[in-house]
Amino acid sequence: xxxxxxxxxxxxxxxxxxxxxxxxxILVSLFTILFFVLSARxxxxxxxxxxxxxxxxxxxxxxxxxxxxHSKKRANAFFPxxxxxxxxxxxxxxxxxxxxxxxxxTSGGDVFRQPTSDLTNTLALxxxxxxxCHFMAFKISPLKHLSNFFNVMPLLRARSVGAVFxxxxxxxxGLLNIIGEFAKIVSLAARLFGNVFAxxxxxxxxxxxxxxxxxxxxxxxxxxxxxxxxxxxxxxxxLAIQFVALSIDGATPAQDEQISQESLEVGSSNIAVxx
Amino acid sequence: xxxxxxxLLAAGICMGLGAIGPGIGEGYVGGKALEAIGRxxxxxxxxxxxxxxxxxxxxSTGIYALVISLIILFVL
Numbered sequence: 001x002x003x004x005x006x007x008x009x010x011x012x013x014x015x016x017x018x019x020x021x022x023x024x025x026i027l028v029s030l031f032t033i034l035f036f037v038l039s040a041r042x043x044x045x046x047x048x049x050x051x052x053x054x055x056x057x058x059x060x061x062x063x064x065x066x067x068x069x070h071s072k073k074r075a076n077a078f079f080p081x082x083x084x085x086x087x088x089x090x091x092x093x094x095x096x097x098x099x100x101x102x103x104x105x106t107s108g109g110d111v112f113r114q115p116t117s118d119l120t121n122t123l124a125l126x127x128x129x130x131x132x133c134h135f136m137a138f139k140i141s142p143l144k145h146l147s148n149f150f151n152v153m154p155l156l157r158a159r160s161v162g163a164v165f166x167x168x169x170x171x172x173x174g175l176l177n178i179i180g181e182f183a184k185i186v187s188l189a190a191r192l193f194g195n196v197f198a199x200x201x202x203x204x205x206x207x208x209x210x211x212x213x214x215x216x217x218x219x220x221x222x223x224x225x226x227x228x229x230x231x232x233x234x235x236x237x238x239l240a241i242q243f244v245a246l247s248i249d250g251a252t253p254a255q256d257e258q259i260s261q262e263s264l265e266v267g268s269s270n271i272a273v274x275x
Numbered sequence: 276x277x278x279x280x281x282x283l284l285a286a287g288i289c290m291g292l293g294a295i296g297p298g299i300g301e302g303y304v305g306g307k308a309l310e311a312i313g314r315x316x317x318x319x320x321x322x323x324x325x326x327x328x329x330x331x332x333x334x335s336t337g338i339y340a341l342v343i344s345l346i347i348l349f350v351l
Binding site for chain 2: 190195201
């Protein structure tokens with residue numbers, strides 16, 4: 001495994017360059033599609049082992065979605081997206097453990113590369129989340145959604161100097177939210193990329209230290225990077241759910257009291273359970 | 276100073292200073308979560324996912340430093 005930050009162009013499909021990261025992503029997609037088609041053919045009332053695992057993952061994601069969206073219908077509608085995200089990132093983070101795939105070479109380097117250790121792939125994933133956030137919010141209420149960023153209503157309603165001042169601050173905070181939206185893209189993408197790439201770099205550095213550190217010494221670091229890949233795939237999905245839920249909540253016209261009351265009830269039941 | 280040496284120094288300083296904040300923050304998050312679990316062990320399953328998400332957010336500045344030092348090392 002060689003260390004290079006930009007993806008390496010393998011071939012050209014017409015005018016489009018095909019990089020090693022994209023080839024890796026295609027391989028991971030094919031692998032997961034094949035796996036799920038094969039395992040979904042034999043679903044039955046009495047579950048097989050694989051079905052049990054998949055149902056466990058399904059229940060976990062549905063629980064997270066229902067907690068975030070407060071609606072079973074919307075959770076059902078969003079479920080396929082987040083399941084796909086989780087499975088794709090999970091498989092591609094553990095892709096480095098796959099035997100023989102990284103032995104395929106052309107002149108100059110490997111043909112395949114871990115999809116998540118290529119910044120363009122993780123940027124694409126986080127752009128998808130960003131677009132879905134804003135598309136859903138616009139679909140629910142365009143004006144309410146825009147007023148989160150260009151908050152002119154308090155400025156129009158202001159009747160005194162103090163009110164104008166605080167309305168100006170609110171308007172400025174709205175402008176800062178625009179920067180925050182773009183920071184979301186960068187932070188989602190850079191977090192996943194940084195963790196996976198740093199794991200690869202760490203293993204490569206340990207292996208290239210000396211002749212004796214090539215065989216057993218990198219093992220704990222491989223375990224560490226595998227574990228952090230596992231955690232990061234769940235973190236990416238959970239953060240994506242939170243971002244989508246946040247922007248939908250921001251565009252939904254005032255039902256805040258009901259939601260806060262619900263969360264209060266949940267909190268008090270927690271306390272009751274704890275006591 | 277040689278430009279290569281400056282690059283190496285910059286990457287090292289960037290990563291070293293950038294790791295201080297996330298280190299303090301993650302320790303705080305993990306410590307508080309353990310405190311909460313110690314106080315009420317039955318809600319461990321609810322605290323652990325929240326802790327992991329909070330840790331990931333805390334970590335993000337460290338990741339930015341890492342990305343920047345990688346860019347300094349391998350791209351510039």
